[in-house]
Amino acid sequence: MMAVKLAFSVVGGSFHSKPPVTILHGLLGSQRNWRPLAGKISDYLERAVYILDARNHGDSPHSKEMSYEHMAQDVVHLWEDHGIRRSVLLGHSMGGKTAMVTSLLHPDLVEQLVVVDVAPTPYSRALGEDSMEKLISVLASLPLASVKSRADADELLKVDISVKTLRQFLLTNLVFSDRGGTPHWRVNLDIIKASLDQIRGFPHFKEPFRGPTLFIGGSRSDYISEQQIPEVKRLFPNAVVSYIPGAGHWPHYDEPAQLLKIVTDFCTKYTLKQ
Numbered sequence: 001m002m003a004v005k006l007a008f009s010v011v012g013g014s015f016h017s018k019p020p021v022t023i024l025h026g027l028l029g030s031q032r033n034w035r036p037l038a039g040k041i042s043d044y045l046e047r048a049v050y051i052l053d054a055r056n057h058g059d060s061p062h063s064k065e066m067s068y069e070h071m072a073q074d075v076v077h078l079w080e081d082h083g084i085r086r087s088v089l090l091g092h093s094m095g096g097k098t099a100m101v102t103s104l105l106h107p108d109l110v111e112q113l114v115v116v117d118v119a120p121t122p123y124s125r126a127l128g129e130d131s132m133e134k135l136i137s138v139l140a141s142l143p144l145a146s147v148k149s150r151a152d153a154d155e156l157l158k159v160d161i162s163v164k165t166l167r168q169f170l171l172t173n174l175v176f177s178d179r180g181g182t183p184h185w186r187v188n189l190d191i192i193k194a195s196l197d198q199i200r201g202f203p204h205f206k207e208p209f210r211g212p213t214l215f216i217g218g219s220r221s222d223y224i225s226e227q228q229i230p231e232v233k234r235l236f237p238n239a240v241v242s243y244i245p246g247a248g249h250w251p252h253y254d255e256p257a258q259l260l261k262i263v264t265d266f267c268t269k270y271t272l273k274q
Contacts, residue, residue, distance in 0.1 A: 001070060003077035007059035009035070011049045012042030019111050020048040021088040021267075022075065024095030026250075027132065027199060028187055030058035032172055034092075037252050037260060044264045047088070052078065054095065056188035066195035068203055072102040079109060088267055092116040092252065093223070094199055101202075103209040104235065112270050113213040113236070114263055117221050117249050119228040120235050122201045135161070136193045139170060145182050150174065153183075165253060205235055212270040213239040216262055218247030218254065240266070 009031055010020075021041055023034045031051035042049040053060040055074055063070070075098065079087060089110050091099030096118040103110040138160045147153045150171055157167045173186045192199070213236040217224035224232075224241065232239055242262055247254040 001073050002065075003070075003073045004055045004061045004063050005081075006055070006074050006078050007031070007053040008078060009051050011035070011038045011051070012046075013048050015042065015046050015048045018045075018047050019086040019088060020050055020084060021045065021090060022050045022052065022079075022084075024052055024075070024089070024091035024098050025054065025057070026093030026095050027192070028057070028135070028170060028173060029092070029095075030172060030186070032058070033169070034252060037256055040260050041264060044260070045267055050078070050082075050084075050087075054098070056191050058186060062188040062191065064191060066191060067198055068097055068101040069105070071098040072105055075099075075102050076106055076109065085109070086111045088112045088114070090114040090116065090263065091118075093118050093249065097199075097202060100209075100235070103211065103213075104205045104207070107209050107211060110209070110211055112267055113209065113211060114266065115213070115215045116251060116259070117217050117223045117247075119215070119224050119232055120202050120205075121228050121231050123223075124200075132196055132199075133193070135170065136189050136196075139173075139185060140189045140193075144184065147174075147183055150176075165250075169250070169253070208235045208237050210238055212266075214262070214266045215239055215241045216251060216259065217241065217243045218249055218251050219243045219245045220248040220254075223249055 023038055025033050031053050034051050038049040038051050054071055055063045086109055089099045096115040100120050103113045142156055153171055153174055154167055161167050174183050175186050176183045244251050244255050244258045251259045
């Protein structure tokens with residue numbers, strides 16, 4: 001299985017006494033979405049934090065393959081390149097599924113697992129306020145040749161996407177050149193759209209990951225429901241499930257202070273037990 005060399009940044013690179021934290025963003029996101037929280041996690045835990053761009057996202061290479069097995073291999077390849085023998089692994093949404101698959105395939109490499117607002121189950125097309133097909137189609141149809149600024153793009157997106165924070169999140173993927181000209185999308189919209197069934201799904205596993213695991217859901221989100229808890233517990237028997245009041249599918253935007261506390265409390269608790 002061919003891994004791609006992921007783009008990444010490191011916060012707190014001077015911390016070497018403990019394994020690092022690795023953060024995986026969600027669909028249509030990038031490492032930029034997690035930088036503010038990554039710095040605080042690093043300061044609190046006194047660990048280096050690696051923030052990765054998934055394949056077909058951010059500054060990472062584009063690839064026709066978007067399976068979770070491929071994306072997990074990308075993470076392991078990066079760890080190998082940087083001599084990382086174990087890591088705390090945190091993933092949100094698509095990144096949470098990649099983190100789960102990584103821990104299930106390579107349990108010895110994952111010290112602790114934190115999964116944000118996703119479960120190890122397939123999801124229907126209808127889940128969420130806006131379907132991913134719709135969002136990707138809207139982005140792909142934006143007349144970029146007439147877009148001169150992010151504000152121009154935001155005005156055009158308002159027609160189809162009413163939620164301002166969602167538009168702002170999506171527009172982090174729009175790249176403007178210093179030399180002017182037509183902007184372009186950083187994400188590989190064509191491959192992502194073609195891979196949506198894989199991204200919504202989840203591979204089948206028999207053997208569980210028995211390491212310390214935390215699932216964090218948003219109280220206003222439907223991504224971790226009571227019906228999914230049995231599968232969570234089957235694959236992650238030591239999992240704790242916690243919900244953040246007032247948060248939706250993006251707790252790192254909605255309630256970053258609460259998310260920071262839950263993550264750092266969990267990591268500190270299990271570090272002290274070792």
